């Protein structure tokens with residue numbers, strides 16, 4: 001027995017990926033991806049910086065001196081915050097893979113978020129003199 005199936009136009013704003021409809025779980029995932037990719041980007045930059053020793057100690061020292069600029073200290077605050085969120089949310093996801101805490105996924109996200117925000121505040125306090133002199 002066949003049934004006639006009619007199709008209707010799928011509107012972008014009806015989908016869960018429409019910005020106004022994104023819910024906690026997807027924000028958690030988006031932040032996880034952005035922070036993961038940011039750390040990979042940092043890793044490549046870090047290898048580049050360390051490799052400057054290949055051009056001799058003077059070049060290495062010059063690169064190190066350039067990295068004392070406030071913008072890099074600010075970048076380190078963001079890197080530490082990204083690592084904190086990614087690690088905490090990573091543990092949250094690993095727990096879900098083991099069947100633990102799935103029903104509390106929103107509360108666990110906010111727990112990870114608040115801890116990462118607290119880490120941001122503390123790191124900013126420590127790095128403040130390096131960023132703002």
Ligand code: HEM
Nearest residue numbers: 032033035036037039040043086087088089090091093094
């Ligand atoms: C405490 C340390 C870490 C934990 C617990 C952790 C956990 C995880 C987990 C569970 C995933 C899979 C997410 C999913 O299933 O959607 C993931 C993805 C990923 N992680 Fe980590 N991670 C850690 C550290 C790192 C570090 C140091 C980097 C980079 C240098 C990194 C980069 C990534 C990237 C690029 C992805 C893929 C993101 C995506 O596909 O959305 N992670 N991590």
